[in-house]
Amino acid sequence: DAKTTQPTSMDCAEGRAANLPCNHSTISGNEYVYWYRQIHSQGPQYIIHGLKNNETNEMASLIITEDRKSSTLILPHATLRDTAVYYCIVRDPSGGGADGLTFGKGTHLIIQP
Amino acid sequence: NAGVMQNPRHLVRRRGQEARLRCSPMKGHSHVYWYRQLPEEGLKFMVYLQKENIIDESGMPKERFSAEFPKEGPSILRIQQVVRGDSAAYFCASSPSVNEQFFGPGTRLTVL
Numbered sequence: 001d002a003k004t005t006q007p008t009s010m011d012c013a014e015g016r017a018a019n020l021p022c023n024h025s026t027i028s029g030n031e032y033v034y035w036y037r038q039i040h041s042q043g044p045q046y047i048i049h050g051l052k053n054n055e056t057n058e059m060a061s062l063i064i065t066e067d068r069k070s071s072t073l074i075l076p077h078a079t080l081r082d083t084a085v086y087y088c089i090v091r092d093p094s095g096g097g098a099d100g101l102t103f104g105k106g107t108h109l110i111i112q113p
Numbered sequence: 114n115a116g117v118m119q120n121p122r123h124l125v126r127r128r129g130q131e132a133r134l135r136c137s138p139m140k141g142h143s144h145v146y147w148y149r150q151l152p153e154e155g156l157k158f159m160v161y162l163q164k165e166n167i168i169d170e171s172g173m174p175k176e177r178f179s180a181e182f183p184k185e186g187p188s189i190l191r192i193q194q195v196v197r198g199d200s201a202a203y204f205c206a207s208s209p210s211v212n213e214q215f216f217g218p219g220t221r222l223t224v225l
Contacts, residue, residue, distance in 0.1 A: 042218060042219075044204070046214065100146055100172060101158060103156040103157070
């Protein structure tokens with residue numbers, strides 16, 4: 001799996017949009033971008049994934065650049081409960097699901113009241 | 114549909130004892146993954162199983178650790194002769210397909 005680079009930490013004011021960047025310059029054509037988060041002392045939680053088109057679900061939006069070398073996870077209206085470590089992971093799912101996820105250090109997002 | 118269940122949530126063992134961690138995947142999920150998170154570190158993949166088969170155990174320590182996912186019942190991660198360095202949070206995830214993995218709440222193992 002390709003490596004990803006994320007800022008170590010970010011702050012965001014409650015109620016504002018939180019934009020979390022991720023660089024994955026060596027991503028290959030079959031690899032998707034996945035985002036997970038881990039709230040303190042809990043198991044990781046799946047957020048969203050995409051290949052090349054922008055994606056949106058009830059939790060977040062994922063914006064992937066045209067060259068696919070970077071992406072941004074957007075939490076549109078951050079709340080205090082969104083404080084967590086956010087992991088950007090690139091992965092090729094065509095291996096039949098045999099890949100364990102490779103978690104890096106992620107971004108510690110702190111939502112400020 | 115209940116989420117991924119893990120028990121016990123907390124487990125204390127003395128050095129040299131055995132630890133058994135259980136994971137019940139979500140209904141309909143046939144893929145199970147185990148991860149370990151050492152204190153102040155990121156999650157590390159350990160093993161991927163399907164019913165009665167170990168598919169990928171590239172992240173498992175070579176000794177003392179084993180995993181199974183029998184035809185009936187939960188997946189089990191077994192650690193024999195535990196040492197202090199085994200103290201960690203162990204997370205199980207299940208998946209219905211090749212995409213998202215759903216994680217359980219974890220088992221926190223403390224070795225005294």
